Amino acid sequence: MATKIKTVWYCTSCGNESPKWMGRCPACGEWNTMVEEPKAARASAGGGGKTTSRSRAYIDASDARPQRLREIDLSHDNRFSIGIGELDRVLGGGMVAGSMILIGGEPGIGKSTLSLQIPLCCKDLRTLYVSGEESPKQIKLRAERLGGSEDDCFILSETVLENILSQAREIQPALLIVDSIQTIYSEALDSSAGSVSQVRECASSLLRYAKETGTPVILIGHITKDGTLAGPKVLEHIVDVVLQFEGDTKGAYRILRSIKNRFGSTDELAVFEMTGAGLREVRNPSEILIPMHQDDLSGIAIAAMMDGTRPFLIEIQALVSTAAYGTPQRSATGFDGRRLNMLLAVLEKRAGFKLAAKDVFLNIAGGLRVADPACDLAIVASILSSNFDLYISPKVCFAAEVGLSGEIRPVSQVERRIAEAEKLGFEQIYISSFNKESSFAKRTKPADGRGITVTPVADIAALCRKLFQ
Numbered sequence: 001m002a003t004k005i006k007t008v009w010y011c012t013s014c015g016n017e018s019p020k021w022m023g024r025c026p027a028c029g030e031w032n033t034m035v036e037e038p039k040a041a042r043a044s045a046g047g048g049g050k051t052t053s054r055s056r057a058y059i060d061a062s063d064a065r066p067q068r069l070r071e072i073d074l075s076h077d078n079r080f081s082i083g084i085g086e087l088d089r090v091l092g093g094g095m096v097a098g099s100m101i102l103i104g105g106e107p108g109i110g111k112s113t114l115s116l117q118i119p120l121c122c123k124d125l126r127t128l129y130v131s132g133e134e135s136p137k138q139i140k141l142r143a144e145r146l147g148g149s150e151d152d153c154f155i156l157s158e159t160v161l162e163n164i165l166s167q168a169r170e171i172q173p174a175l176l177i178v179d180s181i182q183t184i185y186s187e188a189l190d191s192s193a194g195s196v197s198q199v200r201e202c203a204s205s206l207l208r209y210a211k212e213t214g215t216p217v218i219l220i221g222h223i224t225k226d227g228t229l230a231g232p233k234v235l236e237h238i239v240d241v242v243l244q245f246e247g248d249t250k251g252a253y254r255i256l257r258s259i260k261n262r263f264g265s266t267d268e269l270a271v272f273e274m275t276g277a278g279l280r281e282v283r284n285p286s287e288i289l290i291p292m293h294q295d296d297l298s299g300i301a302i303a304a305m306m307d308g309t310r311p312f313l314i315e316i317q318a319l320v321s322t323a324a325y326g327t328p329q330r331s332a333t334g335f336d337g338r339r340l341n342m343l344l345a346v347l348e349k350r351a352g353f354k355l356a357a358k359d360v361f362l363n364i365a366g367g368l369r370v371a372d373p374a375c376d377l378a379i380v381a382s383i384l385s386s387n388f389d390l391y392i393s394p395k396v397c398f399a400a401e402v403g404l405s406g407e408i409r410p411v412s413q414v415e416r417r418i419a420e421a422e423k424l425g426f427e428q429i430y431i432s433s434f435n436k437e438s439s440f441a442k443r444t445k446p447a448d449g450r451g452i453t454v455t456p457v458a459d460i461a462a463l464c465r466k467l468f469q
Contacts, residue, residue: 092264
């Protein structure tokens with residue numbers, strides 16, 4: 001008589017396990033996220049049977065001993081540089097031995113390119129590159145395009161987890177790269193590759209290998225249609241660092257953002273430019289994200305924004321025209337459309353500008369997406385500039401939030417925004433008059449005629465008087 005395969009239900013959002021199907025996950029509250037998977041075999045009381053990653057996690061628990069906090073030694077630095085300065089900074093100063101890093105992003109964004117550039121840039125790094133999607137010849141062609149062919153970089157085209165771990169223990173690499181985790185499967189489970197149980201089992205086994213050997217592991221992960229990492233949410237809890245590639249695949253620039261980092265800050269990000277020879281580091285993104293244009297074009301304003309701890313100066317483009325059809329259009333590229341509607345309502349209600357019967361189009365230059373409230377003032381200025389058909393000097397930038405009553409509200413780290421604008425040669429910056437005076441008092445009137453002039457404004461009416469007088 002055939003043995004019946006036991007199955008359980010997993011939540012694809014949080015990884016919660018349930019013996020039966022539920023319309024709503026009791027752990028995370030998401031609807032219609034339960035999927036049925038074969039149940040992983042567990043270790044029996046007598047020591048027989050298969051041992052899953054969950055049971056193996058406690059095998060060596062008796063070896064651990066509690067330590068006093070003051071006795072923990074931090075003198076030994078277990079970080080090492082990987083040869084890419086921007087990536088080292090996002091990781092918190094380099095890669096930590098025994099860590100597991102998950103890199104996610106849309107197809108074609110540059111995940112595999114970046115992971116292959118790491119062993120090519122770090123000459124003495126013994127690397128095992130495992131690909132479940134490409135053949136060794138395809139990887140060789142990409143490596144030649146990137147301009148390198150190192151002897152210490154081993155390529156393995158394999159999808160079986162047990163074979164990967166066997167080769168890794170034989171080669172003993174200093175870095176293990178798996179592209180991608182959704183293509184790897186374990187023979188201990190009957191489910192297909194990419195399922196919840198397979199992703200959980202493979203990630204746990206690779207994590208155990210990383211901690212036992214001190215070898216850092218980089219996992220490449222796909223993302224779903226809504227922009228989240230594919231697989232169970234527990235995958236993000238297993239790894240130490242989660243990095244996500246952002247940007248338009250049709251554009252040249254990419255942003256590598258840290259979503260989770262157990263060894264550093266999540267406020268850091270890196271900017272890369274996709275070229276024919278791979279990803280190139282952009283050390284000063286402000287100079288590239290502000291394209292060249294004529295000085296007398298209306299509807300253009302520069303915003304001094306912050307992404308984490310890094311200041312950016314980006315170009316805001318707006319176009320206001322008479323609605324050709326009955327219903328006016330509202331379109332925003334790289335910006336939240338609901339916040340654009342809110343700013344237009346503030347201009348209509350609080351400032352008296354009649355924009356209800358006009359089309360408004362907004363674009364963030366460079367193919368980026370911004371969410372910093374400090375861009376509000378630049379967006380309002382670009383909309384008014386296009387509406388009046390009056391240009392704004394390219395030497396002027398903005399850094400403030402707009403409230404629902406039309407007031408100009410202060411933003412954080414305004415000193416760093418002013419310093420970045422001054423470094424790039426801007427002559428004037430508009431901020432909120434509610435900022436602390438110590439933030440801009442020394443810069444309001446440069447004594448030698450050089451530097452940047454800080455102009456505080458209290459509301460939109462004051463902005464119009466000073467900007468378009």
